[in-house]
Amino acid sequence: MTRTTWLRGGSLACAALLVVLVSPSSFSQDPTVIRVTAERFTFTPSHIKVKRGTIVELRLRSEDTNHGFRIVGSGFNAIIPKRGRGEATLIFRADTPGRYTFECSKMCGAGHTFMRGTITVGE
Ligand SMILES: [Cu+2]
Structure with a gap:
């Protein structure tokens, strides 16, 4: 069984890179x-x-336990289900050039706070 989570944007006032689209259509x-x-x-x-x-359609999958996926400074936050339980999907339009940090938003162990990355939106 595949569980898909469609995330919907919170406030556009976050002046973020992201305009999350509600549906593929x-x-x-x-x-x-x-x-x-x-x-x-x-x-x-x-x-x-x-x-x-x-x-961009991000398909987020875990190889072990539950994790989170939050884009710092935006309203976007998802739970990535644990291995074998499907994936979370986040769709957005990369509108504003810049560098954005994402991080795990669910405590997953000793290295949790190091679990991060970046999305770079270029011109
Ligand atoms: Cu974590």
Whole structure:
């Protein structure tokens, strides 16, 4: 069974890179699918680069326990289900160039606070 979590954007006032799209039917282009694996205590890949304007579909999967995925400074936060329980999906349009940090938002052990990465939105 695959459980998919569609995340919806909170406030657009966060001036973030992200405009989270509610459903795939609202795309005007095919999303760029990026698969991210969480495993104590890293995300792979941990550095993600996209061009401005790209619709990004992050598919978040765990190789061990539950993890979280939060993009710092935005309202976006997901639980990545533990191994074998499906994945979380986050879709957004990368609108604002910059460098954004993501991190695990669910305590997963001693290295939890080191579990982070970046999304770079280029011109
Ligand atoms: Cu963690």
